[in-house]
Amino acid sequence: MALHVLPxxxxxxxxxxxxxxxxxxxxxxxxLTPDKKPRLxxxxxxxxxxxxxxxxxxxxxxxNPLLLSLGGAxxxxxxxxxxxxxxxxxxxxxxxxSAKMPGYMLWLAKEIIVANxxxxxxxxxxxxxxxxxxxxxxxxxxxxxGKVIYANSITLTPGTVAVGLVDDHVIIHAxxxxxxxxxxxxxxxxxxxxxxK
Amino acid sequence: MNLILExxxxxxxxxxxxxxxxxxxxxxxxxxxxTRMHAVGVTDTLGAGMILIGLMLQNPQGIVLxxxxxxxxxxxxxxxxxxxxxxxxALRNNLHPVLDESTNEGRNKPSKP
Numbered sequence: 001m002a003l004h005v006l007p008x009x010x011x012x013x014x015x016x017x018x019x020x021x022x023x024x025x026x027x028x029x030x031x032l033t034p035d036k037k038p039r040l041x042x043x044x045x046x047x048x049x050x051x052x053x054x055x056x057x058x059x060x061x062x063x064n065p066l067l068l069s070l071g072g073a074x075x076x077x078x079x080x081x082x083x084x085x086x087x088x089x090x091x092x093x094x095x096x097x098s099a100k101m102p103g104y105m106l107w108l109a110k111e112i113i114v115a116n117x118x119x120x121x122x123x124x125x126x127x128x129x130x131x132x133x134x135x136x137x138x139x140x141x142x143x144x145x146g147k148v149i150y151a152n153s154i155t156l157t158p159g160t161v162a163v164g165l166v167d168d169h170v171i172i173h174a175x176x177x178x179x180x181x182x183x184x185x186x187x188x189x190x191x192x193x194x195x196x197k
Numbered sequence: 198m199n200l201i202l203e204x205x206x207x208x209x210x211x212x213x214x215x216x217x218x219x220x221x222x223x224x225x226x227x228x229x230x231x232t233r234m235h236a237v238g239v240t241d242t243l244g245a246g247m248i249l250i251g252l253m254l255q256n257p258q259g260i261v262l263x264x265x266x267x268x269x270x271x272x273x274x275x276x277x278x279x280x281x282x283x284x285x286x287a288l289r290n291n292l293h294p295v296l297d298e299s300t301n302e303g304r305n306k307p308s309k310p
Contacts, residue, residue, distance in 0.1 A: 058267060061260045112242050116242060119238065119239050120219045120239060123222055123223035123227075123236060124219065124222075126226065127227065132228075132294060132296050133296065134294055151277075151281070152278070153277075155277035155280050156276065156277045157242075158235055159235050159238070160235075161231070161238075161280055162277075163281070163284045164288070173234075173284060173294060175232060
């Protein structure tokens with residue numbers, strides 16, 4: 001594993017890095033926008049249609065024909081607009097992950113509960129028990145989607161917040177050093193990498 | 198069966214309330230913006246989750262359950278984005294995090310003769 005923590009002696013380094021990151025991101029955006037065609041599959045449209053129908057029905061729970069047809073019409077309108085905007089692709093609708101997602105979510109829920117207990121302990125023990133740390137760790141995911149899932153999982157577990165994502169490195173603010181050590185061990189990283197395969 | 202559900206629901210609600218209270222106390226206690234954000238994380242994830250699960254157990258059949266599950270799912274999906282945006286905005290605006298001295302400055306200090 002090529003995980004490492006930057007020497008934290010001057011935290012200014014990291015801050016400068018984060019500031020530089022904004023320029024990098026703008027450049028990256030310019031490079032990506034012009035020729036990127038979303039890969040559109042019929043299954044994506046179908047799953048979006050299904051999700052929208054379910055969403056509409058759960059929120060309204062009507063069953064008389066007039067309202068059902070109005071709901072159907074609004075779903076079709078949304079589908080048409082989504083097509084015009086070219087936003088239906090494998091990133092906005094990651095159906096290729098759906099087989100492995102429930103297992104990962106269960107594991108993440110367990111991690112969230114463990115992290116919650118530790119943060120609540122720190123809260124009640126007071127300021128002397130925490131050791132706020134800013135560190136950089138590597139993300140081994142290949143796709144942007146995988147990296148985003150990894151960074152969001154880090155942020156979702158209390159005690160660690162992903163502050164920035166530069167290429168393959170995630171900058172993390174953690175409530176205590178142990179949190180960073182847990183992340184450096186790389187179990188979450190491996191899980192997400194397996195998820196996107 | 199109803200009694201068990203009622204008790205389980207009550208326990209979940211109580212635990213959720215305790216976690217939300219802890220999050221609030223953390224916001225008051227912790228030293229700076231970033232550490233306070235971690236305290237909010239407790240309220241956001243397990244606090245809200247436990248309260249929603251408690252409410253689900255109150256009415257385990259019907260459409261209310263589905264709606265509550267939807268709320269839980271969206272809370273968990275949207276929270277990280279909001280936390281990340283807050284943290285990044287703070288860091289870009291030069292709000293320096295309070296870091297632990299023993300890990301950061303202690304190493305550089307010259308040892309006294």
